[in-house]
Amino acid sequence: MPGDVEAILGLQWGDEGKGKVVDERAAGAAAVVRFQGGANAGHTLTIAGAGFALHQVPSGALRDGVLCVIGAGCVVDPLRLRAEVQVLADQGIALGPERLLVSGRAQVVLPWMPDVDAAEEVLRGRSPVGTTRRGIGPAYAAKAGRWGLTVGALAQPQALRARLDTILPWVERWIRAVGLPAPGNEWISALAEAGAWLQPFVGDDLTAMAAARGRGRVLLEGQLGLMRDPDRGCYPFVTGASILPPAALLPAGARVIGVAKPYVTVVGEGPLPTEASAAAADRLRQLGGEFGATTGRPRRCGWCDLPALRYAALATGATHLAVTKCDLLPALDAVPVCVAYEGYDERLGYPGPEARGGVRPVYEEWNGRVAPEAFARRLAEAIGLPLAFVGLGPGRGESICLEPLGDAATEQISAR
Numbered sequence: 141m142p143g144d145v146e147a148i149l150g151l152q153w154g155d156e157g158k159g160k161v162v163d164e165r166a167a168g169a170a171a172v173v174r175f176q177g178g179a180n181a182g183h184t185l186t187i188a189g190a191g192f193a194l195h196q197v198p199s200g201a202l203r204d205g206v207l208c209v210i211g212a213g214c215v216v217d218p219l220r221l222r223a224e225v226q227v228l229a230d231q232g233i234a235l236g237p238e239r240l241l242v243s244g245r246a247q248v249v250l251p252w253m254p255d256v257d258a259a260e261e262v263l264r265g266r267s268p269v270g271t272t273r274r275g276i277g278p279a280y281a282a283k284a285g286r287w288g289l290t291v292g293a294l295a296q297p298q299a300l301r302a303r304l305d306t307i308l309p310w311v312e313r314w315i316r317a318v319g320l321p322a323p324g325n326e327w328i329s330a331l332a333e334a335g336a337w338l339q340p341f342v343g344d345d346l347t348a349m350a351a352a353r354g355r356g357r358v359l360l361e362g363q364l365g366l367m368r369d370p371d372r373g374c375y376p377f378v379t380g381a382s383i384l385p386p387a388a389l390l391p392a393g394a395r396v397i398g399v400a401k402p403y404v405t406v407v408g409e410g411p412l413p414t415e416a417s418a419a420a421a422d423r424l425r426q427l428g429g430e431f432g433a434t435t436g437r438p439r440r441c442g443w444c445d446l447p448a449l450r451y452a453a454l455a456t457g458a459t460h461l462a463v464t465k466c467d468l469l470p471a472l473d474a475v476p477v478c479v480a481y482e483g484y485d486e487r488l489g490y491p492g493p494e495a496r497g498g499v500r501p502v503y504e505e506w507n508g509r510v511a512p513e514a515f516a517r518r519l520a521e522a523i524g525l526p527l528a529f530v531g532l533g534p535g536r537g538e539s540i541c542l543e544p545l546g547d548a549a550t551e552q553i554s555a556r
């Protein structure tokens with residue numbers, strides 16, 4: 141419906157299958173907006189047997205006519221974005237300025253920031269975050285310190301030169317402080333060239349979103365999951381900016397679809413109270429193909445954690461639940477589900493890293509051989525959210541979209 145806004149957010153540690161939910165919901169939508177993060181994202185979409193890997197481009201890219209917006213809260217790596225748009229073009233998905241808009245207020249991931257990200261991980265010694273090393277943390281740190289470069293400035297040669305004059309002395313100090321050699325001039329020309337490429341795509345995300353709402357539904361595509369949120373997640377094992385959409389993008393009455401798998405996976409470090417034994421994790425990893433879409437790292441695997449999901453539902457303001465990968469449940473047979481913790485005061489919310497080791501999950505075994513929809517419904521009831529979506533495979537259409545989602549649900553159910 142025109143005017144509708146729907147946010148699709150991860151309730152776990154990321155990789156919940158949000159890209160697939162967004163792709164399904166993007167049928168007939170006007171726009172898909174990314175509002176946070178950068179090239180650390182990794183969404184893999186399978187359409188008619190072909191795989192598409194999206195990192196910075198919103199998951200609406202694979203639906204004709206849907207405007208893809210990279211919003212003001214994002215950090216954009218222009219060189220990687222150009223390469224991603226080129227790969228999509230080679231796969232037959234042409235994203236010209238009429239399909240892709242990048243906010244002039246978004247920040248630029250400067251070419252040296254991935255190296256700083258990697259060097260800072262080494263400085264953290266025995267307690268690294270396990271970042272994707274895509275420069276996300278440094279880009280948000282520079283933004284907060286008022287040393288960042290906006291996409292708007294990058295795309296105007298004069299503004300770029302003036303801004304570089306201001307920030308370069310600081311850049312050099314930071315780079316030396318983490319033990320890296322000062323960068324040469326070659327990255328300045330690479331930036332200028334990337335800015336020229338980006339220029340036709342630059343616009344204002346809020347204005348574009350308001351116009352798109354007049355045409356149809358707008359989706360806000362979340363990145364990572366609540367446990368990687370710097371305020372509500374497992375700090376310091378988090379990403380550089382909140383995973384929650386800003387109020388300006390989320391009008392009253394918007395749907396917030398929280399996405400979860402019937403088990404959990406983690407790339408990177410940090411506490412995972414329901415981590416499975418090595419053998420069980422290996423089985424989950426093979427069954428679910430749980431390897432990082434951006435880094436290829438094997439994901440840590442564990443069991444579904446209801447206290448964590450309830451906390452994430454509260455923190456995200458989720459109005460509906462989507463459960464993905466339910467087609468794997470029969471192979472799991474008896475599925476451990478953590479229903480409570482022992483040794484933890486739940487008034488403190490979800491256990492952070494300081495509680496590590498002192499928390500014992502209490503498990504129930506749920507039958508994985510019931511109909512996937514029945515399993516997902518039991519999960520939704522346990523969390524207290526209406527079930528809106530059940531994922532049954534990686535391919536487009538391998539899902540059930542349920543009645544609470546209104547118009548699009550009706551379309552999909554009749555198409556089954």
Ligand code: IMP
Pocket residue numbers: 153154155180181182269270271272273274275276277364368377378379380407408409434
């Ligand atoms: P950063 O966002 O690269 O700084 O990484 C911060 C934390 O978030 C690390 O533990 C990463 O592994 C994790 N992370 C970043 N992007 C993703 C993602 O797309 N899926 C899952 N985890 C992610």
